[in-house]
Amino acid sequence: MKSLRIASVAAAALAVSACTTVQEEVKKEPVVVAPPKVKEKTTQDLFQEGVAAYDAGKYDAAKAAFTAVARKAPGSVGLQFNLGLTAEKQGQLTEAIAYYEAAHKLDPKHKPTLLNLGRAYRLQDRFDDAVAIYEEALKDPANEYDVELNNNLAVAYRLQKKFTEAEAAARKVLARTKDNPDAYKNLSLIYFDQGNYRLAEFISANAKKLDDKDPGVYNNLGLIYLKIDDRRTALGQFQKSVELNKDFAPGLFNIGAMALSYRDYEGAEKVLGRATELDPTSYEGFLAYAWALDGQKGRDPKKGIKAGETFERVLAIKPDQPDAICGAAWAYAADKAGWDKALKFFETCKTLKTTTTQDQQAIDNKVKGILAMQKQPAAPAPKPEEKPKPAAPPAGGPSLLDKVTDDAPPAEGGAQPAGNAPAPAPAPAPAPAPK
Numbered sequence: 528m529k530s531l532r533i534a535s536v537a538a539a540a541l542a543v544s545a546c547t548t549v550q551e552e553v554k555k556e557p558v559v560v561a562p563p564k565v566k567e568k569t570t571q572d573l574f575q576e577g578v579a580a581y582d583a584g585k586y587d588a589a590k591a592a593f594t595a596v597a598r599k600a601p602g603s604v605g606l607q608f609n610l611g612l613t614a615e616k617q618g619q620l621t622e623a624i625a626y627y628e629a630a631h632k633l634d635p636k637h638k639p640t641l642l643n644l645g646r647a648y649r650l651q652d653r654f655d656d657a658v659a660i661y662e663e664a665l666k667d668p669a670n671e672y673d674v675e676l677n678n679n680l681a682v683a684y685r686l687q688k689k690f691t692e693a694e695a696a697a698r699k700v701l702a703r704t705k706d707n708p709d710a711y712k713n714l715s716l717i718y719f720d721q722g723n724y725r726l727a728e729f730i731s732a733n734a735k736k737l738d739d740k741d742p743g744v745y746n747n748l749g750l751i752y753l754k755i756d757d758r759r760t761a762l763g764q765f766q767k768s769v770e771l772n773k774d775f776a777p778g779l780f781n782i783g784a785m786a787l788s789y790r791d792y793e794g795a796e797k798v799l800g801r802a803t804e805l806d807p808t809s810y811e812g813f814l815a816y817a818w819a820l821d822g823q824k825g826r827d828p829k830k831g832i833k834a835g836e837t838f839e840r841v842l843a844i845k846p847d848q849p850d851a852i853c854g855a856a857w858a859y860a861a862d863k864a865g866w867d868k869a870l871k872f873f874e875t876c877k878t879l880k881t882t883t884t885q886d887q888q889a890i891d892n893k894v895k896g897i898l899a900m901q902k903q904p905a906a907p908a909p910k911p912e913e914k915p916k917p918a919a920p921p922a923g924g925p926s927l928l929d930k931v932t933d934d935a936p937p938a939e940g941g942a943q944p945a946g947n948a949p950a951p952a953p954a955p956a957p958a959p960a961p962k
Contacts, residue, residue, distance in 0.1 A: 570596050577609065586616045604634040611643065618807030620844045623647055631660075636667065638675075645679055649686060650808050651845055657683040672703045674710075681713045685720060693717050708737040708744070715747050724754050742768035742775040749781055758785070776806040784815055792822035803840075810844040810851075813837055817854055824861040831861025835868060849881045856890070866897050 568576075577592030590613045597606045611626030627644035630637060641664050648657040661680040664670055677700045684693035694717050700710040711734035719727040728751050735744045749764035762785055768778035783799035786792075799816040806812055817837035824831030838855035841848050856872035859865030876882055877890050 570599050581609075581613060581616075584616075586613050589613050590617070602633060604630045604637050604640065607633065608637070608640050608643070611640075611647075615643075615647070615808055618840070618843070620647060620650060620808045623808075624651070636664075638664075638673075642675060642679060645683065647808070649683060650810070652686075654683055654687045658687065672699065674700050674704060674707060678707075678709045678713060681710070681717070685713070685717050688720075690717055690721055706737055708734045708741055711737065712741075712743055712747055715751075719747070719751060719754070724751050727751050740771055742771040742778055745771070746775070746778050746781065749778075753785075761785070774805050776802045776809070776812070779805070780809070780812050780815065783819065787815060787819055787822075790822065792819050795819035796823070808844060810841045810848060813840045813844070814848070814850060814854075817841065817851070817858070821854060821858050824858060828862035831858045832865050834858035834861075835865055835872075849876075849879050852876050852879065853882065853886075857893075860893060860897060863900070866901060870894060870897060 573592050573596045577589045577596065580586070580588035580592060590610065593606055593609050593613065597603065597610065600606060607626050607630035611623045611630065614620075614623035614626060624644065624647045627640055627647060630640040631644055634640070641660060645657040645660045648654070648660065658680065661676055661683060664676055665673070665680065670676055677696050681693045681696035681700075684690075684696060687693075694714065697710045697713040697717065700707050704710070711730055715727045715730040715734065718724075718730060728748065731744055731748050731751065734741070735748075738744065745764045745768040749761045749768070752758070752761035752764060762782070765778050765781045765785070768775050769782065772778075779798050779802040783795045783802060786795035786798060796816070796819040799812065799819050803809070803812045803816050817834045817840075820830045820834035820837060824834060835855045835858040838851040838858060841851035842855075845851075852872055853876040856869050856876045859869035859872065873890050873894050877887050882890075
């Protein structure tokens with residue numbers, strides 16, 4: 528406003544002069560103010576944006592920032608690792624593996640990458656690949672007695688059913704660090720998998736003495752009590768693990784799996800939904816969550832659609848998982864909005880080796896039914912009617928409608944309890960910025 532006032536005063540002065548002399552009109556060119564130059568973000572700025580977004584749970588923004596930095600520093604191991612970490616948080620396990628593999632290729636000795644890549648392989652049931660990663664790393668004399676690598680190797684061997692090698696790896700840790708609770712948890716699960724439940728219980732008690740605040744110890748005890756058919760005690764142990772850490776996904780998953788076994792589908796849905804939020808890389812968690820939703824489709828067809836979408840989440844983590852393929856077909860068939868997808872999944876399900884002749888006949892009948900209903904013309908929209916005059920309420924007061932609920936069919940699959948492997952969780956913060 529100050530410049531406008533000055534211009535007005537000048538115009539008034541010219542007007543006064545015009546009374547005595549003839550003045551020519553003076554045209555002034557408008558002053559163009561150049562916009563301020565936008566400072567280009569440095570790699571450090573972008574990296575800090577990525578870290579802040581990651582910490583805030585905004586993983587899409589974190590990925591975009593880390594990707595922008597990676598373009599400028601393509602040889603950075605830390606950035607490839609961070610991208611893998613972010614992809615895991617998004618539930619994109621196959622993508623995470625690709626980033627971890629890129630980081631591993633840049634630096635085969637980068638320990639965080641070794642641990643997370645091996646863990647990701649295990650989550651996809653690629654146990655041979657996990658073992659190969661750990662064994663190669665342990666060939667380095669500096670890593671021979673590395674606690675984390677040996678503990679993770681024990682997990683991978685156990686999942687391969689190579690129990691002798693698994694026990695040897697766990698005892699190798701205890702030879703150097705006799706008070707390592709993770710090694711005891713591994714030993715407990717090794718004996719558990721071989722059916723020696725009492726010895727597994729005894730070993731878990733040793734782990735509990737070393738760290739009575741470790742939710743994994745109580746989770747393992749819950750698995751043991753389930754196997755010896757002490758379900759009440761088992762549930763108490765799972766609940767204890769969640770009391771110690773409300774975000775302990777394995778404990779939540781096992782509570783949900785128990786609810787599912789009792790056909791408490793609503794209770795299972797609530798717990799398993801939370802478990803999959805906390806661990807979006809567990810295909811078993813999503814599979815159990817899908818069955819919990821599927822068990823409710825009889826009374827609410829929309830639950831069938833949600834179950835189908837959840838089965839697809841399983842396939843995003845582990846492609847060609849047969850239970851998820853066939854489960855998605857039957858789930859989507861519950862509502863006409865999912866019929867097109869159901870037909871595609873039925874076509875694949877029918878060709879699977881695990882599909883019996885009886886199942887194939889059931890699929891043929893269901894497909895014929897869907898196709899017949901799709902050919903039927905859509906019902907015409909009802910004509911608008913005049914609103915009737917409100918009737919007088921009955922003398923006995925308003926009538927009460929009893930809600931009729933059909934028993935939901937049993938889930939067409941089951942959930943296996945989740946063990947507690949001492950694999951490292953993804954690092955809480957991304958790796959340092961590249962130079």
